[in-house]
Amino acid sequence: MKNERIIRNSKAARLVHWIHTISCLMLFYTGLAIFSPKLNGLAWIFGGLEHARAHHRVAAIVFIAIPALAIIFNFKGFLHMLGSIFSWDSDDTKWLIKAPAYMFKSSIDMPPQGKLKAVQKLAYMMVLFSSVVMVVTGIILWYPASYTPNALLWSVALHDLFMIITGVVLLGHMYIGLGIFQPYRGAWRLMFGDGTISEEAAEFHNAKWFQKVKAR
């Protein structure tokens, strides 16, 4: 029984995640190329800064369109996702307090968690908010004609600030999610593989969610 696998992320969820991953990495890479003159060299892959800039915009369209379509075609799923991100209980608080120690010494007993762990919830909240700010300021900069110079300069400043916030979250997300963090080895397959998790791991990492799935 312990060797059985349960589905954690549906095919649709994984597809959206795949496309979003690619567009997001492309946005980061092309964005960094014009972040500072020192980083201009990154643009050579795209054949120069102007091309990098064009790719930034293509990736931006994908970055906006894919979640938008996902929301439209699966609004219930979207609300469900928001529900799990914005839920919080005392176990989450306890988990969060222990999390920094867990990062460096993983043999610590952690409180039971739902489908999303406390840090995941916080990270996704931040990413949701950052994405909205990035999209709004990005669109402003794409269509600058109707804004004052000062509004445009603040838009660049905010676009950069939230890039940094998203970037930090993304680094952590990749470290944990891809299983570079050794105790989570193999975690990549939850989103990039077949979307399944072993019952053993589900019970260990997401006890509350596992119980719910089993009760179904």
Place this chain on the structure above:
Amino acid sequence: MIRRYSMLIDTFRCLSCNSCTVECKRENNVPFGFFRTRIDTFEAGKYPDTFMGFKKAACLHCGDAPCVVVCPTGASYKTESGVTLVDESKCIKCGYCMYACPFDARYWHPVSKKPDKCTLCIHRLDAGQKPSCAEKCFAVAILFGEWEDMVIEGERRVASIKKKMPEANLYKGDGLGGLGVMFVLTKSPVFFDLPERPEMPTSIVAWQKVIRPLAYIAGGATVAGLIISFLANLGKEPEAKI
């Protein structure tokens, strides 16, 4: 040898003849409908007691130029002799310099589709000549020379017109590292549509001096933290096989 090329524009002497405008366009092949330098006209008072002022509007070659600070590619840059220039080959048309300029000195060139502006006729300076506008100003309202000399001459001219023009002042923009092109103004800066005390906009300071360094600090700290975490857990078996 001039250390910092500089210009002094005397609004008391300017007659709005537009010789500078014409000469600049001829010298620099500026396209129809666009100007690297132009004369802006300002009016005040009530009939019959009215006043009209003329200001030569062009790049003021700020010592600490906002356009250069915001440029993400180094296309806008300062020469050693204080001239602000645009290297078209590096420009990606992002427009940040257009937003950053406090003096509306740049325009989109209709052919290159890139920002263009006064170069202080750098090609003439290299040949030991004055900028063409200064060369052709019949009213001697455009002086050219070393920055310190222009300040002294500016102060002298302000003092000499103070009786007629009590509001007269030398507009030299200390907040932007001193302007390469300074004005003897007959009225307040506001009358001439100039910022009272030109300085680096807060948005640019926040962006360049706080946010940009933060990227390296936050990114570096995160990567360092993750590497330590990785090493601390190296060789550990997952407690539950995923």
